[in-house]
Amino acid sequence: MLASPVPGRVGATAVGLTTGSRRSALSSRHVLGIGIVGGALSGLLGVGGGTVMVPLLVLWAAVPQRDAHAISLGAIIPISIVGVLTYGIAGEIRPGDAIALAIGSMVGARLGAGLLVRASDRTLKLGFGIFLVAVAVTMVSAR
Amino acid sequence: MSTALTLAILVGFGLLTGGVAGLLGVGGGVLIVPFLVLVVGVPQHAANATSLLVILPTAIVATTMLRRRGIGDLRSALQLGTIGAIGSAGGALVALALPAPTLRKLFALLLALVGLRMIRDTLRRPRSAT
Numbered sequence: 001m002l003a004s005p006v007p008g009r010v011g012a013t014a015v016g017l018t019t020g021s022r023r024s025a026l027s028s029r030h031v032l033g034i035g036i037v038g039g040a041l042s043g044l045l046g047v048g049g050g051t052v053m054v055p056l057l058v059l060w061a062a063v064p065q066r067d068a069h070a071i072s073l074g075a076i077i078p079i080s081i082v083g084v085l086t087y088g089i090a091g092e093i094r095p096g097d098a099i100a101l102a103i104g105s106m107v108g109a110r111l112g113a114g115l116l117v118r119a120s121d122r123t124l125k126l127g128f129g130i131f132l133v134a135v136a137v138t139m140v141s142a143r
Numbered sequence: 144m145s146t147a148l149t150l151a152i153l154v155g156f157g158l159l160t161g162g163v164a165g166l167l168g169v170g171g172g173v174l175i176v177p178f179l180v181l182v183v184g185v186p187q188h189a190a191n192a193t194s195l196l197v198i199l200p201t202a203i204v205a206t207t208m209l210r211r212r213g214i215g216d217l218r219s220a221l222q223l224g225t226i227g228a229i230g231s232a233g234g235a236l237v238a239l240a241l242p243a244p245t246l247r248k249l250f251a252l253l254l255a256l257v258g259l260r261m262i263r264d265t266l267r268r269p270r271s272a273t
Contacts (some may be wrong), residue, residue, distance in 0.1 A: 027217045034165055035223045039230025044238045046191025047249065048170015048198045049227060053255045061188025070215025071223065076170045076202040078224035079231045080195045086194030086235035097179065098196040100153035101160070105171060107163020109205040115166045117206075117212050124155055126265040128167050132258025135173045139251035 026071075030061040038072075039079050043086065048076040051135065054128060065128070073113075095096040150176040153183075159196065170198035189239060 022122060026034075033057045042049035050072040096103035118125070156178055160171035172194040179190035211213050 022256050025191070025216060026223065029249030031195045031219070031222045031226055035226025036230040038223070039227030039232075039239075040234035041230075041250070042172075042195075042227065043231035043234025043236070044147075045172070045234075045237070046176045046194040047172030048164070048169070048195075049201065049231070050164075050253060051173050054168050054225075055253025055261065059257075059260070061254075068213050069166070069208070070209045071220040072168040073164070073209065074206045074215060074217050075224035075227055077206060078168060078199060078221065079227040080202060082197060082200040082228040083195040083235050084192070085262070086232050087188070088240075089196060090188070090192070090239055092189045092192035092198055092239075094185060094193045095185060097153060097185065098193045100150050101157035101175060101197040102151070102174075102200050104154040104157025104159075105161030105164065106157075106175070106199040108158040108163075109165040109201045110161075110208055112162040112165020113205040113208040116168070116199045116209065117214060118149075120168070122265050125261050129258045129261030129263075129265065131163065131167055131169075132254045132261065134258075136251040136255035136258060138177055139173075140248060 026057075026061055026063070032052050034061065034080065035075070039082075042076075042079050046083070046087075048072075049079050049131065050076055055132070057124070066116060066119070067130075069116055069124065073137045089118075149183075156182075160197075161201050161204075164198070164201050166206075170194075171201055172198050188239060238271075 025097060034053055035058065038049035041047065041052050052068035054068050057071060058065055063071065084093070086111045118120040119127075156175075160174045160178075163169070163174065164171035175194040175197055176190045179185040179193060180187060185193065206215075206217070206220070210217055
Protein backbone atom coordinates (compact mmCIF):
# COMPACT_ATOMS: atom_id res chain seq x y z
CA MET A 1 0.00 0.00 0.00
CA LEU A 2 1.43 3.37 -0.95
CA ALA A 3 1.51 5.92 1.83
CA SER A 4 0.14 8.70 -0.30
CA PRO A 5 -1.84 11.31 1.60
CA VAL A 6 -5.38 11.23 0.33
CA PRO A 7 -7.29 14.52 0.36
CA GLY A 8 -9.69 14.44 3.27
CA ARG A 9 -12.60 15.81 1.33
CA VAL A 10 -13.13 12.53 -0.46
CA GLY A 11 -13.71 10.40 2.58
CA ALA A 12 -16.13 11.30 5.31
CA THR A 13 -18.98 13.33 3.97
CA ALA A 14 -22.39 13.91 5.40
CA VAL A 15 -23.93 12.13 2.43
CA GLY A 16 -22.70 8.74 3.58
CA LEU A 17 -23.81 7.06 0.40
CA THR A 18 -20.45 6.25 -1.09
CA THR A 19 -19.03 2.92 -0.07
CA GLY A 20 -16.71 5.04 2.05
CA SER A 21 -14.41 2.41 3.47
CA ARG A 22 -12.66 1.71 0.22
CA ARG A 23 -11.07 4.75 -1.30
CA SER A 24 -10.23 4.62 -4.92
CA ALA A 25 -6.75 6.04 -5.25
CA LEU A 26 -5.39 4.25 -8.27
CA SER A 27 -1.99 2.61 -8.64
CA SER A 28 0.22 4.03 -11.38
CA ARG A 29 -0.14 0.78 -13.32
CA HIS A 30 -3.89 1.28 -13.44
CA VAL A 31 -3.60 4.97 -14.26
CA LEU A 32 -1.28 4.27 -17.19
CA GLY A 33 -3.15 1.28 -18.57
CA ILE A 34 -6.66 2.63 -18.25
CA GLY A 35 -5.67 6.16 -19.25
CA ILE A 36 -3.96 5.14 -22.48
CA VAL A 37 -6.69 2.71 -23.56
CA GLY A 38 -9.53 5.06 -22.65
CA GLY A 39 -7.84 8.05 -24.26
CA ALA A 40 -6.94 6.27 -27.49
CA LEU A 41 -10.49 4.97 -27.95
CA SER A 42 -11.82 8.40 -27.16
CA GLY A 43 -9.77 10.07 -29.85
CA LEU A 44 -10.34 7.27 -32.32
CA LEU A 45 -14.11 7.04 -32.03
CA GLY A 46 -15.08 10.51 -30.82
CA VAL A 47 -16.42 9.17 -27.54
CA GLY A 48 -15.47 10.12 -23.99
CA GLY A 49 -13.73 6.86 -23.28
CA GLY A 50 -15.97 6.05 -20.33
CA THR A 51 -17.32 2.94 -22.03
CA VAL A 52 -13.91 1.33 -21.57
CA MET A 53 -12.63 3.20 -18.52
CA VAL A 54 -15.58 2.26 -16.31
CA PRO A 55 -15.32 -1.51 -16.94
CA LEU A 56 -11.53 -1.40 -16.53
CA LEU A 57 -11.82 0.57 -13.29
CA VAL A 58 -14.36 -1.91 -11.93
CA LEU A 59 -13.04 -5.23 -13.24
CA TRP A 60 -9.31 -4.54 -13.23
CA ALA A 61 -8.66 -1.83 -10.62
CA ALA A 62 -11.46 -3.10 -8.32
CA VAL A 63 -12.95 0.37 -7.83
CA PRO A 64 -16.56 0.34 -6.57
CA GLN A 65 -19.06 0.92 -9.35
CA ARG A 66 -20.26 4.37 -8.29
CA ASP A 67 -16.74 5.71 -7.76
CA ALA A 68 -15.71 4.29 -11.12
CA HIS A 69 -18.49 6.27 -12.80
CA ALA A 70 -17.45 9.47 -11.04
CA ILE A 71 -13.73 8.97 -11.75
CA SER A 72 -14.45 8.24 -15.38
CA LEU A 73 -16.42 11.48 -15.72
CA GLY A 74 -13.57 13.48 -14.25
CA ALA A 75 -11.03 11.79 -16.51
CA ILE A 76 -13.16 12.58 -19.54
CA ILE A 77 -12.58 16.32 -19.03
CA PRO A 78 -8.86 16.49 -19.99
CA ILE A 79 -9.31 13.68 -22.50
CA SER A 80 -12.06 15.49 -24.39
CA ILE A 81 -10.22 18.83 -24.24
CA VAL A 82 -7.33 17.29 -26.17
CA GLY A 83 -9.70 15.49 -28.54
CA VAL A 84 -11.56 18.71 -29.28
CA LEU A 85 -8.29 20.53 -29.94
CA THR A 86 -6.97 17.80 -32.25
CA TYR A 87 -10.15 17.58 -34.28
CA GLY A 88 -10.62 21.35 -34.05
CA ILE A 89 -7.28 21.98 -35.69
CA ALA A 90 -8.39 19.62 -38.46
CA GLY A 91 -11.48 21.82 -38.87
CA GLU A 92 -14.03 19.07 -38.32
CA ILE A 93 -16.20 20.54 -35.54
CA ARG A 94 -19.82 21.57 -36.22
CA PRO A 95 -20.38 24.26 -33.59
CA GLY A 96 -24.13 24.67 -34.24
CA ASP A 97 -24.95 21.01 -33.66
CA ALA A 98 -22.55 20.86 -30.72
CA ILE A 99 -24.12 23.83 -28.94
CA ALA A 100 -27.67 22.51 -29.35
CA LEU A 101 -26.71 19.06 -28.09
CA ALA A 102 -24.65 20.50 -25.24
CA ILE A 103 -27.55 22.64 -23.99
CA GLY A 104 -29.60 19.48 -23.54
CA SER A 105 -26.80 17.31 -22.28
CA MET A 106 -25.68 19.72 -19.56
CA VAL A 107 -29.18 19.65 -18.09
CA GLY A 108 -29.29 15.88 -18.51
CA ALA A 109 -25.91 15.49 -16.84
CA ARG A 110 -27.21 17.18 -13.69
CA LEU A 111 -30.19 14.84 -13.59
CA GLY A 112 -28.10 11.76 -14.32
CA ALA A 113 -25.46 12.62 -11.74
CA GLY A 114 -28.27 13.18 -9.24
CA LEU A 115 -29.43 9.62 -9.87
CA LEU A 116 -25.86 8.32 -9.64
CA VAL A 117 -25.64 9.76 -6.13
CA ARG A 118 -28.64 7.70 -5.02
CA ALA A 119 -28.45 4.45 -6.99
CA SER A 120 -26.94 1.28 -5.50
CA ASP A 121 -23.74 -0.18 -6.95
CA ARG A 122 -25.67 -3.24 -8.04
CA THR A 123 -28.22 -1.21 -9.99
CA LEU A 124 -25.45 0.85 -11.52
CA LYS A 125 -23.56 -2.24 -12.62
CA LEU A 126 -26.63 -3.80 -14.14
CA GLY A 127 -27.50 -0.52 -15.86
CA PHE A 128 -23.99 -0.20 -17.22
CA GLY A 129 -23.99 -3.77 -18.51
CA ILE A 130 -27.25 -3.25 -20.36
CA PHE A 131 -25.93 0.02 -21.75
CA LEU A 132 -22.80 -1.67 -23.13
CA VAL A 133 -24.73 -4.45 -24.82
CA ALA A 134 -27.15 -1.92 -26.32
CA VAL A 135 -24.27 0.18 -27.62
CA ALA A 136 -22.62 -2.91 -29.12
CA VAL A 137 -25.81 -3.84 -30.95
CA THR A 138 -26.19 -0.32 -32.37
CA MET A 139 -22.57 -0.22 -33.45
CA VAL A 140 -22.77 -3.50 -35.32
CA SER A 141 -26.11 -2.76 -36.93
CA ALA A 142 -25.18 0.81 -37.86
CA ARG A 143 -22.54 -0.26 -40.31
CA MET B 144 -36.73 19.26 -41.56
CA SER B 145 -37.23 22.79 -40.33
CA THR B 146 -34.46 24.45 -38.39
CA ALA B 147 -36.56 24.78 -35.25
CA LEU B 148 -37.44 21.11 -35.33
CA THR B 149 -33.85 20.06 -35.88
CA LEU B 150 -32.85 22.26 -32.97
CA ALA B 151 -35.51 20.74 -30.72
CA ILE B 152 -34.44 17.22 -31.65
CA LEU B 153 -30.80 18.04 -30.96
CA VAL B 154 -31.55 19.57 -27.55
CA GLY B 155 -33.87 16.68 -26.66
CA PHE B 156 -31.34 14.07 -27.68
CA GLY B 157 -28.69 16.00 -25.76
CA LEU B 158 -30.88 15.78 -22.65
CA LEU B 159 -31.07 12.01 -23.04
CA THR B 160 -27.35 11.49 -23.60
CA GLY B 161 -26.50 13.86 -20.78
CA GLY B 162 -28.68 11.87 -18.41
CA VAL B 163 -27.05 8.60 -19.43
CA ALA B 164 -23.62 10.22 -19.17
CA GLY B 165 -24.15 11.57 -15.67
CA LEU B 166 -25.59 8.31 -14.40
CA LEU B 167 -23.23 5.86 -16.06
CA GLY B 168 -20.01 7.85 -15.97
CA VAL B 169 -19.49 7.94 -19.69
CA GLY B 170 -19.26 10.93 -22.00
CA GLY B 171 -22.26 9.99 -24.07
CA GLY B 172 -20.29 9.89 -27.31
CA VAL B 173 -21.29 6.31 -28.08
CA LEU B 174 -24.83 7.67 -28.43
CA ILE B 175 -24.02 11.06 -29.96
CA VAL B 176 -21.75 9.83 -32.75
CA PRO B 177 -24.21 7.33 -34.31
CA PHE B 178 -27.01 9.86 -33.86
CA LEU B 179 -25.10 12.57 -35.72
CA VAL B 180 -24.10 10.20 -38.50
CA LEU B 181 -27.37 8.35 -38.98
CA VAL B 182 -30.03 10.91 -38.04
CA VAL B 183 -28.47 14.32 -38.67
CA GLY B 184 -26.34 13.14 -41.59
CA VAL B 185 -23.00 14.48 -40.38
CA PRO B 186 -19.88 12.80 -41.85
CA GLN B 187 -18.01 10.43 -39.51
CA HIS B 188 -15.02 12.61 -38.67
CA ALA B 189 -17.14 15.71 -38.10
CA ALA B 190 -19.43 13.61 -35.89
CA ASN B 191 -16.46 12.48 -33.78
CA ALA B 192 -15.25 16.05 -33.42
CA THR B 193 -18.67 17.47 -32.59
CA SER B 194 -19.36 14.69 -30.12
CA LEU B 195 -16.19 15.47 -28.21
CA LEU B 196 -17.20 19.12 -27.95
CA VAL B 197 -20.54 18.07 -26.42
CA ILE B 198 -18.91 15.62 -24.03
CA LEU B 199 -16.62 18.23 -22.52
CA PRO B 200 -19.26 20.48 -20.87
CA THR B 201 -21.33 17.41 -19.99
CA ALA B 202 -18.47 15.86 -18.04
CA ILE B 203 -17.68 19.18 -16.37
CA VAL B 204 -21.25 19.63 -15.15
CA ALA B 205 -21.52 16.06 -13.84
CA THR B 206 -18.10 16.14 -12.19
CA THR B 207 -18.78 19.45 -10.47
CA MET B 208 -22.00 18.09 -9.06
CA LEU B 209 -20.49 14.78 -7.91
CA ARG B 210 -17.58 16.57 -6.31
CA ARG B 211 -19.96 18.70 -4.30
CA ARG B 212 -21.56 15.50 -3.03
CA GLY B 213 -18.17 14.02 -2.19
CA ILE B 214 -18.43 11.14 -4.63
CA GLY B 215 -15.45 9.78 -6.50
CA ASP B 216 -11.87 10.87 -6.32
CA LEU B 217 -10.99 13.84 -8.44
CA ARG B 218 -7.27 13.37 -8.05
CA SER B 219 -7.33 9.86 -9.49
CA ALA B 220 -9.67 11.12 -12.19
CA LEU B 221 -7.33 13.87 -13.28
CA GLN B 222 -4.31 11.55 -13.22
CA LEU B 223 -6.22 9.16 -15.41
CA GLY B 224 -7.37 11.98 -17.65
CA THR B 225 -3.88 13.37 -18.10
CA ILE B 226 -2.53 10.05 -19.30
CA GLY B 227 -5.71 9.61 -21.30
CA ALA B 228 -5.18 12.94 -23.02
CA ILE B 229 -1.96 11.63 -24.54
CA GLY B 230 -3.77 8.54 -25.80
CA SER B 231 -6.58 10.72 -27.07
CA ALA B 232 -4.34 12.85 -29.27
CA GLY B 233 -2.84 9.66 -30.71
CA GLY B 234 -6.25 8.10 -31.28
CA ALA B 235 -7.63 11.20 -32.96
CA LEU B 236 -4.65 11.43 -35.32
CA VAL B 237 -5.07 7.77 -36.27
CA ALA B 238 -8.81 8.28 -36.80
CA LEU B 239 -8.18 11.28 -39.05
CA ALA B 240 -5.74 9.23 -41.08
CA LEU B 241 -7.91 6.20 -41.74
CA PRO B 242 -11.51 4.98 -42.01
CA ALA B 243 -12.26 2.41 -39.34
CA PRO B 244 -15.33 0.21 -39.83
CA THR B 245 -13.52 -2.99 -38.84
CA LEU B 246 -12.23 -1.41 -35.70
CA ARG B 247 -15.77 -0.36 -34.91
CA LYS B 248 -17.00 -3.94 -35.13
CA LEU B 249 -14.18 -5.22 -32.94
CA PHE B 250 -14.91 -2.53 -30.43
CA ALA B 251 -18.60 -3.46 -30.46
CA LEU B 252 -17.75 -7.09 -29.81
CA LEU B 253 -15.56 -6.11 -26.88
CA LEU B 254 -18.33 -3.96 -25.41
CA ALA B 255 -20.87 -6.75 -25.74
CA LEU B 256 -18.62 -9.20 -23.91
CA VAL B 257 -17.88 -6.79 -21.08
CA GLY B 258 -21.53 -5.76 -20.83
CA LEU B 259 -22.71 -9.37 -20.61
CA ARG B 260 -20.16 -10.07 -17.93
CA MET B 261 -21.39 -7.14 -15.85
CA ILE B 262 -25.00 -8.21 -16.23
CA ARG B 263 -24.07 -11.76 -15.26
CA ASP B 264 -22.16 -10.50 -12.19
CA THR B 265 -25.18 -8.66 -10.86
CA LEU B 266 -27.55 -11.53 -11.53
CA ARG B 267 -25.33 -14.12 -9.98
CA ARG B 268 -24.40 -12.18 -6.87
CA PRO B 269 -27.21 -11.76 -4.34
CA ARG B 270 -28.23 -8.38 -2.97
CA SER B 271 -25.39 -8.15 -0.50
CA ALA B 272 -22.99 -6.97 -3.21
CA THR B 273 -20.40 -4.50 -1.97
